[in-house]
Amino acid sequence: MSETTKSTVQALYFPCTVFKTQKRMDDYGADDMRCGDLSATQLKTDFNLHNISSKVNPYTLTLFQQLKSMPYGYSYDKNPESKKITRQECVRILFNEFRHESRSFAFYGPYKHLIEKMIDYMQNGNGTPFRDLSLDAALKEKILSSLSSNDSSSLVSSHL
Template structure:
């Protein structure tokens, strides 16, 4: 038998990294008629009408008792309208990001959508959130704990290496667990559920494995990517469409008069897995 050569990528999702052809990465591809007819996006903003490029005031709100008494709202430029919508987009994000060290991220990512022209997004807070998620998961869904079992049971303790012919056991361990995603109850309120929630692609790599007598120390690297964008399936679901937050997001991204580009959200974390031959 031979030792597994490191670093070694033990797992890659079927969905690939940097997939700019994904359905939620489209932008500026829908007309006013499509947005209104297919997705029922008539009431988009409380501040500006993206279709008529007019400000909305208490006198121009359709539900207002004063509606129509002073004619249409003030005309604004396309850029002014987009800026108004982005400000409302940021304000509404606070409903999904109430507490914790990650609550600032959604506003930062909305601003990146406004000004970043589709460039990838990185932030140390995202990396920290990923690391905490992996290390704090003590359930049987934990990929870290499944890998811990494999290291203990498949290391060749006599010869002090991990056998290359056992590498499939590492991938199977990942398949038994659940990849780190921000879909827990607390993620609905701490800012991670709205910024990332599900993930698109994940790569997991063993960077190094040190074996000393009856103990081992594995350095693992998790690389995770998500898309900050909405597809037609998202906005067609009531749980999204009911919120003005998502209606504004979809119009800013997909309306052919705006076409603000979605972007890749990149996260990385390096963790250690340690254990021993006789560990219970």
């Protein structure tokens, strides 16, 4: 580097902001916090969300034919008929399926009950933030453990 192109290091004055996200936390006006902002076509083409449920087609509000219990196993009806359902029934089925599928990701530990509470809140909440003391405790534990490790936030903090 030549003398004319050398950059000068400026002193930091505390407190100082090292990083700032583009979107504020709990910004419910943000474009990615809206419900129903994407069309069915966008969901299918942009995100490849075609077969999202094993029980219902939310795009056509059609209930899939389910296996019927028989004395020697399961079988499909020989003359299947698509059953139309209401939007509310479709939502109920999708959330129940969401709860069921989430169990394989949260089957043990002190926070295993949280996923179903969060899904219930998503389904029945009115858009207010989800709050739970055990979630707060989990976040606190994560922050404290990351401060003692070599993650980026602790490295930045140690150099300030």
